[in-house]
Amino acid sequence: MAKTYHKPTFIERTRANYFSTWLDTTLTLGFGALVLWVLLGLFDWAFLNAVWSEAEREQCGHGSGGACWAVIDARWRLILFGLYPFEEQWRSAIACIAMVITVALSCVPWFWSARRLPVLWLAGFAIFYVLMRGGLFGLTPVSEQNWGGLSLTLFIFASVTLIGMPMAIVFALLRRSHLPMIAGTMGVIIDMIRSLPLLSIMFTFAIVLPFVLPGWAVGDKLYRVIVGYALFFACYQAEIIRGGMQALPAGQEEAAQALGMGYWHRIGYIVLPQAFRNALPPTINQLVITFKETSLVVIIGFFEVLASGNAAYGTAEWNFAHIEVYCFVALIYFTFVFALSRYGAYLERRLAVAAR
Amino acid sequence: MTTQTPAIRISDMDKYFGTFHVLRKINLEVARGERIVICGPSGSGKSTLIRCINRLEEYEGGSINVLGTELDDNIDNIDAIRRETGMVFQHFNLFPHMTILDNCTLAPMLVRKQSRAEAEEVAMQYLTRVKIPEQADKYPGQLSGGQQQRVAIARALCMKPEIMLFDEPTSALDPEMISEVLDVMVGLANDGMTMICVTHEMGFARQVADRVIFMSDGEIVEQAPPTEFFETPKHARTQAFLGQILGH
Amino acid sequence: MTTQTPAIRISDMDKYFGTFHVLRKINLEVARGERIVICGPSGSGKSTLIRCINRLEEYEGGSINVLGTELDDNIDNIDAIRRETGMVFQHFNLFPHMTILDNCTLAPMLVRKQSRAEAEEVAMQYLTRVKIPEQADKYPGQLSGGQQQRVAIARALCMKPEIMLFDEPTSALDPEMISEVLDVMVGLANDGMTMICVTHEMGFARQVADRVIFMSDGEIVEQAPPTEFFETPKHARTQAFLGQILGH
C-alpha cells in the first residue's frame, strides 16, 4: 500500500479531527447538541423574553419566562459604584478605567522592565487614589469606607497582587534558604497561613488586629484587609514560585556565580525570570482565584461588586430579581477572569515558542 | 596580586560528598600563563576539582590560593576570585531567557560596572573571535550545539578573566563541530591565558598543553608534559587508560 | 513471517515535518542478520529514519515493510512490529520513577505476559551482560551517564527483539565507557541479530558493519561495505565529511 502525499483540505481536516471514528462523531454531535440546547435556552431567557427597561418593571416575572433586566437598568450604578457618592461617581468610573488600563498595559511586554513597571503602577495607583479619595484639586474627599463596586474590587485585586508578589518572592527565597532555621521557620509560617480560610484571615486583620497592634500601626480597615489578603496570597504564590525555581537546573545559578555575580543579581536576572516562566499556569490559576475571592470582603462590610449586587435587589421593588443581579455580577467577574485566563494561555504559547 | 605568585596553588585539599571522599589530598600548582589538561575516567573527580577552584563546591581540608588570594570563608575573597576566573561548563548553562548578546554583556555590566555600549563592544569582539557575530540577537535555544558552546566561551571571556576553566568543552558535539571549538581554544592558548581544561581530546592536549594531569579515584595519579605523558606514562593506571583511548 | 522476507524493506518513503521535507524517496533493504551503520552530518535525518521504522513517526509517502508486515495505519500491524523491534534512544529515555530492574521487566511482563520471576531472571542476565548487575535496585537518576546508556540497551534486549535500532548509543560517554558499550554491541552482532546503528564511531563501523550508509539532507547519498566506504568514497559530500571526521 503505497501512499502519496498531499496537503489536507479544510473539510478533510475537520473530518479527521472531529468525525474520524464513530466515537468522535458521537462526541461531536452530542456536545454540539448540548451546547446548542444550552445556548438556545439562555438566549430565550436572556434576550427573547426579557424585560429591558425600568419603566416596564410591571411586566417582570408574570409568566413571561424571561429575564428582568429592568433591575439592572434601575440599579446598575449601585452595582458598579457601590456607596460612592452619587454625584461623584464619574470619578469612580475614571479610576476604574485607569486601573484597567494599568493592568492591561502591564500585560504588554514593552513594560516588563525593572524601571517601567514600577513607574506604570505608581502612576496608576496615584491616579486611582487621588480620584477616589479626593481632597486634592478641589475634589471632595470620600473616605475608603464609601468606596465600592467594581473600582473597589479592582483596587483590592491590584494592590493584593502588587504587595503580595514581592512578598511571595521573599517568602520563596527564605524558604529555600540554605540556613536551616530560616527555611524551617518560613516553611511552617507558609504552611500555616495557607491552611487558614481567607475569610478568617480577613476577619482577623479587620477586626482583631486593632486590639493587637499598637495604636500608630492600626491604619484604615481597608488597608489592613488588603495587607492580610496580600499575606495570604503571598503564601500560596511563594509555593508556586518555589516550584518554578526547583524546576530550574542548578547550572543556571552556578553559571552566574562563576561569572562573579552577587546574590541579588543572580536572583533578579537569572533565577526569577526563569522561575516565573516555569510557574506561569499555576500563577494564572492563583490570580483567577485571587480576583474572585475579593468578593469575601463583603464579610467585613465592604461594598465590592457582589455586596452591592446584594444591595441592588435588597429593596421592596426589586426583591424578586436576584437571579438577574447575580447573572450580571457573574458576567462582570467572568469578563475579567476570562480575559486573565486567555492572556495566560497566550503567554504560555508565547513563552513556549521562545523557550525553544 | 603580584605576578610572582602562581595563578593557582592547591595544597592537601580534601573534599567529601557526605561520607564519600571525592578528592584526596590534592596538590597542584599552576603558574601564570600555564595551560593544563586534566583527563581521567568518569567519576574520578575532574569536574569537582575545577569547581572547587572557583568555589562552586566547598572543600573540607587543605587550602586553595588563587592569584595570591586565599580561598577561605571570607565572602570578599570568594567574590574577588570569581571575578578573575572564567568557567565554561560541560552543559554550557547559557541563560535561555536572554539573547546571546545579553548573555555576554550581563556580567560585565553588573560586576565590572561597564556601560552598555562598552560591554557590547567587547562582547561583539569576542563573538567575532569565536566566529558567530551574526547570531548576537538570537536566543540560545535557536543555536546549534556547537554555536552554544562557543557562546559559553565568549561569555566567560567577556569578563576578561585571568584564569579560564573548561569542563569537557566538546563533550556534546558532533565530529564536525568539535574541531571548530578546539580551534578557538588554541587561539586563546596562544594569547597566553592561564587555562585548565578537562578534556579527552588527546589531539588538543598534545598540541596545546604545557602539562597533562591524570586523575583517578579522586587522586592525581600522574602529571607530566604531553610528550612524556603520552609516550612514557609511568603509572599502570595511566597506561591502561591511554591504552583504551588510543586503542579503539 | 517467513525467513525468506527481508527484515526491513523501505521503498520510496517520504517524510515531512509540516512543509519541511525531511526524508526524500528513501529506498533501503536490510536482510535478516545484517548489520547496518548510518552516519551523516547533524540534521540529515538519521534519527528520523530509524524512528519511522518502528512508527514513532508517521510517514507521508511510499511504504515500509518490517519482517513481512506492512507498516500502515493498521494498529495491529504497528503493535506487532513494535513488539519485534527494540530501540535504544539517543537520550536513553529511561523511566525515572522505576528502578533499573523495573525498567527492564515492565515491558516483558505487560507485553510478553511473562511472570515477574521469569522477567527478572532475563533482566538480570542482560544487566550482567552490560556489566551493571549491582545497580539493579537503583533509580536511573542515581547512575552515571554511561551506566544509564547500558541500562537502555539492556531494557531493549529484554524484549528479545528480532531487530535492534540504535541511535548514537555512545554519544554521551567517556572514552573508557565507549569501548565497553561497543563491546556489548559487537557481542550482539555476533549472535546474528539484525541491527541498525546510527553512530560516528568509525572504528565500530569498520569492525562490525556489513554496510555503511551515508545520509545528507534527507537522502541516502552513498551505501557501501565499510572498507569500500572508508577507502574509496564515491560522492563528494561523503569525502568532505570523512575528511573532517578522520582529520582532527
Add this chain to the structure above:
Amino acid sequence: AEGRLDTVLERGKLLCTGHNGSFLGFAEVDDEGNWKGLDIDLCRGLAASLFGSSEGTMDIVPISWAQRWPALQSGDVDVIIKLAGWSQSRDAELNLAYTQPYFVAGFHVMAHADLGVEKVADLDGGSICVSAGTTTERFLAAYIENLGIEAEIIVFESGDEVRTAYFNRRCDGLTLLAPPLAAARATSENPEEHVILPDVIALEPSGIIVPEGDPKWLDVMNWMLTSLWFAELHGITSENVDEFRDNPPSDQIGKFLGVTPGYGDRLGLSNDWAYNLIKEVGNYAEIYDRNIGEPYALPRALNNLYTNGGLFYPLMVD
C-alpha cells in the same frame, strides 16, 4: 477613660452601623447609593440629635452580623442599631448594654397553601427554612420541640437564598421575622398561594446597643427613642415641628423642643436636640410608615404606642 459621647462630639462624626448588602426595611440602599431604612433613620436621628443635622456628621459603616460586637468594642462603630434582639447571654456575657426595645417583631411561619396546613403543628415531618443571623433558629427549634413534632430545619446564610429555597419548594415552611416575611409574600408571583400561619414562634424585642459601663451614652439612646414616641404621642411631626416650636402648646413641649432650656443640658447635648431630631427624621410613626408600613404593607401591631394597643411608651419628659 472619657465616655463615648465626648469622643463622638469631639470627632464631629457619628459612626453608625449599616449592613453588608441589604436588610429589607431596616437597611437598604436606594438607586443613588444612599442608605435608607428604619435602622438607618435612627442613625440619622442620632446624628441630628448630637450635631444638629446628619448632613456630613454621620458615617454608615457597613458591617456583617458576625462583625457587630467586635466592631463596637474596637471602636469601628459607636453604636449598634441593627435590629439585634435582647437576650440574656448577650446582655450579661458580652458586656453590652441595651436600650429599651424600639422594634418588637414576631417570628411567623409561611407555608404553601396547597399543603393545607393551618398551624405549625401541621408541618409535622416537613421541612422549615430559616435564615441565619438572628436568634430565629433557636426559637424555632424550641417551638417545634414543644409541639412534639418532627421537622427538618434548614438554615441559610442569606435572606434571598432562604426565600428561593422556599419558593422552589425545598421547604414546606419559611420562618422569618414578620416584616421580611410579609415582603416575601407580597413580592411573590402569586401571594394567594402562600399562607402566613398565625403561630408566633417567638417575640424578639430589639434595642439599640452600646458598650457596657457608659451610662451617659446609653442615656442619649434611651432619650432619643423616648423623644420619637413623645413626638408621636403629641402629634409633632417633621412637618409641623416648626409650628410647635414657635407656639409650644404646653410648657413640657416647649422644653422638649428646646424653647426653654433643660432637656439637652442634662444629657450633655444642645437644648434643641429633640427639635433637630424630629426635624430630620420625624416621629416614630413617620419613620415606621416610611420604611416598613408603606413599602411592605405591614401593620404596626405591637410596634404601636400603648395608646393604640401597642407596646411603646415614652419615658417622662420633664
Add this chain to the structure above:
Amino acid sequence: MMTLLKQRSFRDLAYQAGFVGTLIAMVVTFAVTAAVNLDAQGMTSGFGFLQRSTGWGVSFSLIPFDTSDTYLRVIWVGLLNSMFLGAISLTLATFIGVGIAIMRVSGNRMAGLIGTVYVEIFRNLPLLLQLFFWYAILTSLPQPRQAIDIAGVAFISGRGTYLPGLNVTGTSAFLCAVATCAAIALAIWLNTARRFAHMSTGRKRASRQALWGGLVLLIVVLMLAGRIPETPLLNVPYLKGLNFRDGIRISPELLACIIAISIYGGAYIGEIVRAGFNAVGKGQSEAGQALGLRPWQIFSRIRLPLAIRAVMPTLINQYVWLFKATTIGIAIGFVDFFFVISTSINQSGQTLELIAILMGGFLAINYSMAWVLNRVNDAIRLKGTQLRG
C-alpha cells in the same frame, strides 16, 4: 571585628538569629498589646461557653445531636461534616480533574475542545453561583409525594435522595467502613510491594481470596453485633406526612455541595495535571511505544505517574485551598464547620474565641493534609539528580 563580619559561618548564624528573633519579638509585642487593649475594653475572653447547650439543632450530622447538646459538640459535628464533604469532593474533583487533563492532552480535537470549554466555564464562574445553580436543579426535582420511585425502596425527590439502609448502630457502620478501607489498602500493598513480588501466582490468588472473604465475614459479624434491637434489619424509606421516613437520606444541600465543589475543583486540578503532562518529555512515552506497550499501559504506568510527580507541590496547594471551599456550604444551609462557627458566633456572640476555633480547626485539618501529602511527595520523588532531557 571586620573580618568576623565577613566570615560566612558567622553571618549565617547572625542572619538566623536575627530572623527568628524578629519573629519572636513581633509575636510578643502582639500578645502584650492585645492583653493591654482587651483589658482596657473590659473584654473577657474565655471558652466557658463551649460547655453550654446550644438550643438549636442541625439538619445534617454524622453523630447524634440534639438541641440540648453543647457548643463543643456542635463544633465537632461541623468539623466531621466538613471532613466528610471534603473527603468526598476532593476525591471526585481529583478524578474529574485527571479526566479533563487527559481529554485536553489526548490529541483528540473534540475531547480537547470539551475540556477547554469545561475549564473556562467552571474555573471562571464564581463557585457560589455554581452552587446555587446545582442546588436549584436538585430542589426542583419532584416533591416527595410525586417522588421518582425506584423499585419501591429508593426514592429521588426535591427533598433528597432516599436509599434503603440497615438498622445498625453508627459505631458498627463506622467500623465496617474502616475495615473496608484497610482491606483495600492491604490489597494494593499485596499487589505492589516488593516483598511479595516473588510469591507464586497461586499463593497470591489464595491470599487475595482470604483477604476479601475475611472482610465479608467481618462485616457480617459487625452488622449483626451492632443491630438495633426490635427493628427489621433492612430499613426501607417510606412516605409519611410531608416527607419520607427512615432509610439513608442524602440531602440536596450535601449533594449540591459535593457536585459544585468537585466540578469546580476538577477544573483547577485539571489545569494543574495538564501542566504536569506537558512537563513530562515525550521521550518516556516513545520509549514505552518502542517497547510495544499499549496506549493505556503507557498512560497508567508512565505518563500519569510522572505527571503527578511533576506537579505534586502545586497539587498540594490546590487541595489545601479546595478543602477550604467547603465553607461555601453555608450559603445553602449545609451544616459544615464554618456554618456552625458562624451560627455559634451569632448565638453566643463569642466572636473572637470562635474565630480562633475556626482557624484552629482548619489549621489542624489542612496542615495535617499538607503534611501527609508532602511526605507522599517525598516518598515518590524521583531519585537522584543525574537525569537528562
